Amino acid sequence: MFGYFLTRLGMFIPTFLGVTLISFMFIRVLPGDPIIVMAGERGMSEERYQEMVEKLGFDKPVLEQYWDYLVGVLHGDLGESFVTKKPVWDEFFALFPATLELSICAMIFAVALGLPAGVIAAVNRGKFFDRALMSSALIGYSMPIFWWALLLIIVFSGNLGWTPVSGRIDLLYYFPSVTGFMLIDSLLSGQEGAFGSAVRHLILPTIVLGTIPLAVIARQTRSAMLEVLGEDYIRTARAKGLAPARINGLHALRNALIPVITVIGLSVGTLLAGAILTETIFSWPGIGKWMVDSIFRRDYPVVQGGLLMIAVIVMLVNLLVDVLYGVINPKIRRR
Amino acid sequence: MSLLDIRNLTVEFATASGQFRAVDGVDLSVDKGELMAIVGESGSGKSVSMLALMGLLPWTATITADQLSFEGIDLTKISARDRRKIIGKDIAMIFQEPMSSLNPCFTVGFQIKEALRIHLGLNRKDRHQRAIELFDQVGIPAPESRLNTFPHQMSGGMNQRVMIAMAIACKPKLLIADEPTTALDVTIQAQILDLLVRLRDEQGMGLVLITHDMGVVAETAERVQVQYAGQKVEEQAVKDLFRTPRHPYTTALLNALPERATSKMLPTIPGVVPGQFDRPKGCLFSPRCQYADDLCRSLPPTPHSAEFGKARCHYVEKITTGELA
Numbered sequence: 001m002f003g004y005f006l007t008r009l010g011m012f013i014p015t016f017l018g019v020t021l022i023s024f025m026f027i028r029v030l031p032g033d034p035i036i037v038m039a040g041e042r043g044m045s046e047e048r049y050q051e052m053v054e055k056l057g058f059d060k061p062v063l064e065q066y067w068d069y070l071v072g073v074l075h076g077d078l079g080e081s082f083v084t085k086k087p088v089w090d091e092f093f094a095l096f097p098a099t100l101e102l103s104i105c106a107m108i109f110a111v112a113l114g115l116p117a118g119v120i121a122a123v124n125r126g127k128f129f130d131r132a133l134m135s136s137a138l139i140g141y142s143m144p145i146f147w148w149a150l151l152l153i154i155v156f157s158g159n160l161g162w163t164p165v166s167g168r169i170d171l172l173y174y175f176p177s178v179t180g181f182m183l184i185d186s187l188l189s190g191q192e193g194a195f196g197s198a199v200r201h202l203i204l205p206t207i208v209l210g211t212i213p214l215a216v217i218a219r220q221t222r223s224a225m226l227e228v229l230g231e232d233y234i235r236t237a238r239a240k241g242l243a244p245a246r247i248n249g250l251h252a253l254r255n256a257l258i259p260v261i262t263v264i265g266l267s268v269g270t271l272l273a274g275a276i277l278t279e280t281i282f283s284w285p286g287i288g289k290w291m292v293d294s295i296f297r298r299d300y301p302v303v304q305g306g307l308l309m310i311a312v313i314v315m316l317v318n319l320l321v322d323v324l325y326g327v328i329n330p331k332i333r334r335r
Numbered sequence: 336m337s338l339l340d341i342r343n344l345t346v347e348f349a350t351a352s353g354q355f356r357a358v359d360g361v362d363l364s365v366d367k368g369e370l371m372a373i374v375g376e377s378g379s380g381k382s383v384s385m386l387a388l389m390g391l392l393p394w395t396a397t398i399t400a401d402q403l404s405f406e407g408i409d410l411t412k413i414s415a416r417d418r419r420k421i422i423g424k425d426i427a428m429i430f431q432e433p434m435s436s437l438n439p440c441f442t443v444g445f446q447i448k449e450a451l452r453i454h455l456g457l458n459r460k461d462r463h464q465r466a467i468e469l470f471d472q473v474g475i476p477a478p479e480s481r482l483n484t485f486p487h488q489m490s491g492g493m494n495q496r497v498m499i500a501m502a503i504a505c506k507p508k509l510l511i512a513d514e515p516t517t518a519l520d521v522t523i524q525a526q527i528l529d530l531l532v533r534l535r536d537e538q539g540m541g542l543v544l545i546t547h548d549m550g551v552v553a554e555t556a557e558r559v560q561v562q563y564a565g566q567k568v569e570e571q572a573v574k575d576l577f578r579t580p581r582h583p584y585t586t587a588l589l590n591a592l593p594e595r596a597t598s599k600m601l602p603t604i605p606g607v608v609p610g611q612f613d614r615p616k617g618c619l620f621s622p623r624c625q626y627a628d629d630l631c632r633s634l635p636p637t638p639h640s641a642e643f644g645k646a647r648c649h650y651v652e653k654i655t656t657g658e659l660a
Contacts, residue, residue: 241423
């Protein structure tokens with residue numbers, strides 16, 4: 001198992017290098033000059049411009065710039081933001097908990113609803129619930145995130161006034177950040193109503209971000225369950241006189257989980273990509289919004305560092321998924 | 336009262352091209368401790384009739400029967416919940432493919448103890464003890480350590496032993512073995528059959544052995560019923576069946592046994608079992624029968640008396656007396 005883990009970790013290296021290269025090149029291919037953006041509307045003198053070019057190392061050949069960047073990354077230095085002059089690393093970790101909190105909630109939402117829905121649909125194949133669920137899943141999957149978000153905001157925040165429109169917590173509450181997770185921090189602060197406010201702020205972003213993974217998980221669970229339910233060992237379980245709940249929920253679901261956790265792992269990538277849009281819509285102060293802002297500012301180190309960190313997270317999650325395969329189904333386990 | 340009594344069982348499957356009748360008016364009765372064999376080619380409805388009894392057919396199947404009773408309880412008239420108290424406890428079944436019949440995600444120990452917990456309500460310690468006993472009983476070496484292995488870590492023969500141990504866990508009164516040796520090596524086949532016969536003797540349970548191997552029937556069974564295209568065509572004690580087969584189909588099956596071959600070429604039965612679209616109007620065996628005439632092709636025969644093996648044939652008497660040969 002440990003050796004298997006190491007092999008998988010070794011396969012990270014080319015992916016990692018690829019991500020650094022692509023993120024480095026991608027931002028430079030975009031039209032626009034970070035120095036001019038930095039200067040703002042007032043512009044800057046030719047001498048000052050040259051000074052900045054040298055300071056940021058733009059006068060060197062691109063390959064050399066990449067090499068310098070790579071060496072920095074391998075030493076744990078993602079560089080400093082052009083705009084804030086703070087290390088990318090620090091900024092990332094200040095904002096990441098907000099994104100993580102939202103992503104975890106969205107994932108829990110998607111799995112908690114998608115898994116049972118898929119199982120029930122498969123067991124009641126062809127009946128009303130199955131058809132209704134699969135059509136709504138298709139709608140959920142094809143709906144543009146931003147439109148869905150606006151729709152929910154109009155109905156639940158605008159018309160009904162149940163949930164706030166944006167942010168992580170009401171401005172009434174202030175407490176120092178301990179963990180970076182608003183749900184935990186608001187509880188720790190002990191302020192009355194703070195936790196409730198944090199929860200209300202989370203609801204709509206969670207639903208918006210979780211909708212696509214929910215649809216994917218429900219559909220995948222259904223099809224995996226349908227396949228498993230036709231297996232011989234399910235017939236054996238029924239021949240043992242087990243109750244249908246136990247057969248579907250334990251004997252079948254455990255086998256159906258392999259493809260399901262695969263899509264859950266892949267959804268993490270979608271989720272982080274979706275977070276960028278969702279955070280922008282809900283003014284959620286996470287890395288998504290930070291990245292979008294940085295792209296507009298041509299803040300090269302932030303975009304590179306942010307992309308790299310997201311890629312590493314997605315890779316780690318998928319490594320975890322690979323390890324989980326063996327836990328769920330021992331037949332897949334390597335010696 | 337016989338242990339199992341099935342009268343006029345019919346199973347139809349809804350298919351895209353209409354209803355398909357897989358089992359057509361089959362009767363079967365098994366007494367306590369009796370070893371009954373059901374033989375027939377693939378597609379003759381042997382497995383389907385037993386799966387119908389167990390309630391294991393998919394929802395596309397429609398099951399009708401005049402009687403489907405086990406120990407006097409009509410299984411078609413009780414609720415699914417009550418039925419589950421009988422299935423797996425008093426009636427158990429083992430299947431053709433031991434490798435795919437066990438759940439790959441759970442240890443064999445878990446799978447056998449599950450049956451013990453649900454039907455007998457044994458506690459953890461007793462379950463463990465009983466599981467070891469059962470593994471020992473079916474001839475699994477080092478039973479205690481085997482409990483923690485997964486199905487894929489064992490051979491097909493071992494897996495079939497696990498299946499058998501699981502089936503007899505609650506001391507069933509009836510065990511249905513659906514081609515239990517088909518997927519196994521020849522050397523293992525004999526061992527598994529011996530095991531089944533021994534367990535039948537030890538526990539006094541009825542055993543229904545579904546097979547297409549006449550050799551297996553000759554070695555093990557007491558009574559045998561021959562099925563063809565979903566119908567029962569003959570039923571006799573094994574000795575009588577091998578000595579005087581009544582139905583032309585049975586005769587042809589026996590002639591196809593290598594042990595009985597008299598010439599260098601092994602006799603075969605030309606053609607195949609009729610399917611959904613080529614079901615004959617009269618006797619279902621008529622297209623392949625050497626004696627078939629216009630009567631056979633137009634009118635389906637009814638079963639004869641027990642004296643003639645309940646054979647479904649218009650000409651049983653004539654064939655017996657040698658008038659038709």
